[in-house]
Amino acid sequence: MNPFTSRVIDIIKSIPPGYVMTYGQIAGMAGSPRGARQVVRILHSMSSAYGLPWHRVVNAKGEIAIKDDESRFKQTIYLSDEGVIPGKDGLIDLERYRYVPVDMSER
């Protein structure tokens, strides 16, 4: 597996309950700032095999971007179960719920 792919998987697995990350944020953290779509692909195809908390990933606007209605609904439920509730505008407040891991090398 490509290093980028395994980094993305590790990052996604590190998102704690009650928090979300964005596709672009994950891609950038994995070393490919333009790789948001790869994150999408990984989430789409490898979530079940790797037990990824796929529901904790949203787009840059704080939207649940998944297309499939059923999965979309599940994501909404999973997030609300963890306390992540969209605002009146339907968007998840990233200021509040975004997970920003502390980079140990910068301490």
Add this chain to the structure above:
DNA sequence: GCCATGGCTAGTA
């Protein structure tokens, strides 16, 4: 060719 993006712009109000 696929995919659940992201960021910038045109066009409107």
Add this chain to the structure above:
DNA sequence: GCCATGGCTAGTA
């Protein structure tokens, strides 16, 4: 709304 972007694990043998 448009379009540049990029790495590759889909699946019902």
